[in-house]
Amino acid sequence: xxxxxxxxxxxxxxxxxxxxxxxxxxxxxxxxxxxxxxxxxxxxxxxxxxxxxxxxxxxxxxxxxxxxxxxxxxxxxxxxxxxxxxxxxxxxxxxxxxxxxxxxxxxxxxxxxxxxxxxxxxxxxxxxxxxxxxxxxxxxxxxxxxxxxxxxxxxxxxxxxxxxxxxxxxxxxxxxxxxxxxxxxxxxxxxxxxxxxxxxxxxxxxxxxxxxxxxxxxxxxxxxxxxxxxxxxxxxxxxxxxxxxxxxxxxxxxxxxxxxxxxxxxxxxxxxxxxxxxxxxxxxxxxxxxxxxxxxxxxxxxxxxxxxxxxxxxxxxxxxxxxxxxxxxxxxxxxxxxxxxxxxxxxxxxxxxxxxxxxxxxxxxxxxxxxxxxxxxxxxxxxxxxxxxxxxxxxxxxxxxxxxxxxxxxxxxxxxx
Amino acid sequence: xxxxxxxxxxxxxxxxxxxxxxxxxxxxxxxxxxxxxxxxxxxxxxxxxxxxxxxxxxxxxxxxxxxxxxxxxxxxxxxxxxxxxxxxxxxxxxxxxxxxxxxxxxxxxxxxxxxxxxxxxxxxxxxxxxxxxxxxxxxxxxxxxxxxxxxxxxxxxxxxxxxxxxxxxxxxxxxxxxxxxxxxxxxxxxxxxxxxxxxxxxxxxxxxxxxxxxxxxxxxxxxxxxxxxxxxxxxxxxxxxxxxxxxxxxxxxxxxxxxxxxxxxxxxxxxxx
Numbered sequence: 001x002x003x004x005x006x007x008x009x010x011x012x013x014x015x016x017x018x019x020x021x022x023x024x025x026x027x028x029x030x031x032x033x034x035x036x037x038x039x040x041x042x043x044x045x046x047x048x049x050x051x052x053x054x055x056x057x058x059x060x061x062x063x064x065x066x067x068x069x070x071x072x073x074x075x076x077x078x079x080x081x082x083x084x085x086x087x088x089x090x091x092x093x094x095x096x097x098x099x100x101x102x103x104x105x106x107x108x109x110x111x112x113x114x115x116x117x118x119x120x121x122x123x124x125x126x127x128x129x130x131x132x133x134x135x136x137x138x139x140x141x142x143x144x145x146x147x148x149x150x151x152x153x154x155x156x157x158x159x160x161x162x163x164x165x166x167x168x169x170x171x172x173x174x175x176x177x178x179x180x181x182x183x184x185x186x187x188x189x190x191x192x193x194x195x196x197x198x199x200x201x202x203x204x205x206x207x208x209x210x211x212x213x214x215x216x217x218x219x220x221x222x223x224x225x226x227x228x229x230x231x232x233x234x235x236x237x238x239x240x241x242x243x244x245x246x247x248x249x250x251x252x253x254x255x256x257x258x259x260x261x262x263x264x265x266x267x268x269x270x271x272x273x274x275x276x277x278x279x280x281x282x283x284x285x286x287x288x289x290x291x292x293x294x295x296x297x298x299x300x301x302x303x304x305x306x307x308x309x310x311x312x313x314x315x316x317x318x319x320x321x322x323x324x325x326x327x328x329x330x331x332x333x334x335x336x337x338x339x340x341x342x343x344x345x346x347x348x349x350x351x352x353x354x355x356x357x358x359x360x361x362x363x364x365x366x367x368x369x370x371x372x373x374x375x376x377x378x379x380x381x382x383x384x385x386x387x388x389x390x391x392x393x394x395x396x397x398x399x400x401x402x403x404x405x406x407x408x409x410x411x412x413x414x415x416x417x
Numbered sequence: 418x419x420x421x422x423x424x425x426x427x428x429x430x431x432x433x434x435x436x437x438x439x440x441x442x443x444x445x446x447x448x449x450x451x452x453x454x455x456x457x458x459x460x461x462x463x464x465x466x467x468x469x470x471x472x473x474x475x476x477x478x479x480x481x482x483x484x485x486x487x488x489x490x491x492x493x494x495x496x497x498x499x500x501x502x503x504x505x506x507x508x509x510x511x512x513x514x515x516x517x518x519x520x521x522x523x524x525x526x527x528x529x530x531x532x533x534x535x536x537x538x539x540x541x542x543x544x545x546x547x548x549x550x551x552x553x554x555x556x557x558x559x560x561x562x563x564x565x566x567x568x569x570x571x572x573x574x575x576x577x578x579x580x581x582x583x584x585x586x587x588x589x590x591x592x593x594x595x596x597x598x599x600x601x602x603x604x605x606x607x608x609x610x611x612x613x614x615x616x617x618x619x620x621x622x623x624x625x626x627x628x629x630x631x632x633x634x635x636x637x638x639x640x641x642x643x644x645x646x647x648x649x650x651x652x653x654x655x656x657x658x659x660x661x662x663x664x665x666x667x668x669x670x671x672x673x674x675x676x677x678x679x680x681x682x683x684x685x686x687x688x689x690x
Contacts, residue, residue: 002657009661027601034599041676042566043687045663048672052566055662090654096603097570097578098596099655254666268666344542351541358543 005090007080011060011071012106014256015163015219016249020052020101020136022214023158031132033095033102035158040101053104053138054094058082058119062108066176068165068224070256071108081110087123088131095135102136102158103127113144121149124156136214143183147190151211154194159214159246162187164239167232171225175261191216192243215246222276223253223269224262228299233279233290240283250276275301282307285339286332304395309335312372313387319372320384323354336369368394438466441481443473444522448514451522452491454484455529464530467522498529501536512554515587524549561588565595567681568607571644571652577619578605581633581640583683589614589625597623608633610684637684652686659687 021039041050057071059081065073091103105123107116120139127133139157141150154160162184166172169181191212198211218239222232236248252273255265279301282288286308293307294300302310312319312335321330323345331342341363345354348362356377360366370378371390385393439461444450446469458465475481498507510525528550532539542548561584570578578600582589589609593616596605601621608615613630616623634640641649682688 002654005654006657006661009658013662013664027598030602032600032602036565036595038562040562040566043659043685044673044677045659046670046673047664047667048669048676049664049667050676051659051662054658093651094655094658096600097572097651097655098566098568098580098599252667254664270667347540348542351538352543354543361545361548362542 001086001090004080004082004086005056007078008057008060008082009055011108012055012057012104014070014251014254015055015104015106015140016049016251019050019247022246023136024213025134025136025158027134028128028132031134032092033133033135035102035134035136042099042101052101053136054091054100054102055104056082056087056090056106058087058105058107058116058123059110060108061110063111064109064176064178066165066179067257067259067261068175068221068253072257075257084119084123084126088126091127091135092131092133095133100135102138104138106140107142109142109144113142114146114149117142117145117149117153121153121156124153128156138214141187141191143179143187145187147187150187150190151194154191154198154211155209157212159217160191160212161217161219162191163219164188164235165219165221166225167220167222167227167235168225171227175224188216188218188243195244216243217245217247217249219249219251221253222250222273223265228294229272229276229279229301230290230294230296230299232276233283233294236280237283237290248280250280271303272301275303275307279307282311287329305391306335308333309368309394313391316387320374321372322374323359324349334369334372336365336367336372338363438523439463439480441466441468441473441479443468443470443481443483445470445486447486448511449488449491450484450486451514451525452494453487454522455526456487456490456494457482457484458526458530459533464527465523467526468519469522472519494529498532502532502539506532506539509554510550512557512591513550515557515591516553517585517587518553521553524553557586557588557591560584560586561591563681564588564592567685568592568596569684569686570605571640572648573643574645576604576645578603579643580605580607581610581684582607583610583681585680587612587614589616593618593623610635635683637686637689640684641686656687 019039020035021037023035024037025035027034039052041052043051045051059079060071060077061079061081062069062071062073070077087103087105091100094100095102105120107120109116120142124137124139127137137157138159138161139153141153141160141162143162150160164184165179166175172184173180194211195215198208201208202210220232220235232250239245239248250273252268252270253263253265254268255262258264279293282293283290288311293311301307305313312333318330318333321334323331328342328346331337331345332339337345344362348354356366356370356375359369370382371385371393375383440458442454442458442465444454444467451467454467458467470483473481495507498510510528513521513525524546527546531544531546538544539547542551564582564584568580568582570580573579587609589607593607596607597618600618604619606615606617608628610633611630613628613633614625615628616625634643641652677688
């Protein structure tokens with residue numbers, strides 16, 4: 001089992017739509033486990049990411065041949081398959097030692113989408129019904145599986161997800177000829193439908209079954225295809241509105257396969273992924289719409305500045321604002337003030353006037369926020385600056401170039417033909 | 418009114434924060450003792466410093482006085498806080514007390530004096546006294562939340578699940594309800610290796626206990642000695658899983674250390690070696 005676990009956990013590691021939050025489940029009578037709504041991180045890997053679930057593929061055998069996937073049919077890698085009882089045992093033993101919050105189960109497609117989906121569903125069912133397991137279960141819905149199986153899966157899982165993988169249909173069809181947006185959106189819509197229906201039924205009767213109470217999420221790879229950030233944000237916005245996604249995840253493209261259809265880059269676009277997450281947060285918590293953050297003239301997120309600061313620099317007409325009289329929505333728009341700081345400002349300003357010395361204590365990033373608020377303690381020279389001047393002041397300092405006097409690899413100034 | 422100029426309520430005077438104290442009150446280190454000391458300090462005109470007896474180093478010009486822990490007095494103070502400001506503020510004060518910082522008893526005393534005089538100021542975080550209590554309570558709560566994830570059970574030879582932790586704050590009491598809810602049908606125990614404090618849960622009954630910290634295993638390797646046969650198979654599976662899930666192309670040690678500081682590594686099997 002050690003060998004299988006190494007292979008199948010390694011194979012599952014690129015799927016990041018894996019958080020333990022959102023589910024709220026009480027311990028079943030005579031059973032083990034519950035679900036904390038905030039999520040609990042049990043450990044952190046060396047890449048800085050949280051481990052809260054046992055993230056596995058049931059098998060890394062796959063019928064499909066998607067260009068971006070390590071487990072694609074045409075790759076020559078060690079393959080393994082878990083038995084249903086092995087996954088159940090691993091989950092329970094890890095869980096009772098408090099090493100995980102629950103299970104995240106995906107799979108390569110083996111024999112057929114329905115066959116695979118049924119196996120996933122059976123594992124969740126066994127945990128819930130036979131072992132009275134109350135912990136968190138996240139199942140991936142296999143594109144192409146029948147709606148009946150997905151409907152069953154939702155009864156036992158806390159969260160379901162289908163990965164949209166590539167931000168546009170033409171690009172997806174180029175990189176994964178067996179998939180298209182139809183095969184991805186169909187299960188997404190049926191999950192959405194089932195979640196909505198279950199919520200309606202539960203309002204009428206407490207005994208109506210819960211369907212995927214932690215909602216639905218999805219993931220797309222950033223940097224494997226030529227779509228702009230504007231296109232990606234437009235797509236995310238529609239997923240949040242139409243399919244009522246709980247979250248959209250962005251995963252920077254890691255070049256695992258060499259393939260002429262994929263861009264030949266050497267490093268993962270981590271900065272771009274970070275900016276996309278910041279933009280995603282703006283849409284969800286700061287009430288920005290996607291066409292405020294970006295538009296057709298600026299289709300890519302700024303590398304040097306976070307999206308909120310970039311927006312503020314493009315719209316100097318909104319600033320400076322007076323933190324003592326502005327309303328909550330206006331305060332949220334100030335760069336350097338987050339949701340918690342904005343709430344603290346609104347709550348504490350009834351006790352007295354908010355001044356700059358309070359802001360740092362309230363958790364505001366004062367170095368950014370100072371250019372956008374009315375602050376009498378600032379020197380006159382720093383008040384009412386133009387955006388270009390603010391931009392120059394906020395740019396990260398250029399890294400000094402170190403020329404090594406004795407270096408062996410000298411690049412010639414003139415390249416000979 | 419006093420002859421001293423009246424400062425606005427949302428700013429504490431430098432005297433209050435820096436320390437121009439009438440007396441130093443010593444108490445036994447328990448929350449009850451702290452509340453008894455608060456009760457006693459009320460009879461003094463100016464602020465008192467409140468210090469735990471065990472960590473007290475007397476200075477030359479200081480007047481120090483021992484305060485006996487009195488259940489009646491501490492109950493009066495506790496009920497007084499709840500009546501003035503509600504159970505949430507009272508719980509927050511208790512949380513702040515669990516912090517190991519030396520100034521905490523004094524700061525709690527200052528906060529409670531402010532609270533009894535002006536209850537509406539109890540949530541005014543522009544006041545540095547209020548803010549320090551809020552911040553400390555948040556730190557304690559945050560550490561307890563982290564330990565909900567960092568408690569690592571092993572199965573002992575007698576079938577008990579045991580875990581040893583090394584927190585900075587005294588969080589055992591706020592940690593065990595989570596595990597009671599999660600594992601109501603198991604037998605488990607969690608011990609704080611520095612304070613020798615632990616809780617034991619068996620057949621639905623929770624019993625706190627104390628033991629000698631020197632006799633407890635001081636790291637994960639020593640802790641593994643107490644485990645049952647075959648337990649290392651599962652620990653090895655966990656370590657393999659931990660290494661397999663890592664994406665080396667995205668290595669970010671700074672981020673990992675921010676989320677999982679080295680001080681918590683002692684009893685984590687996957688971070689040994």
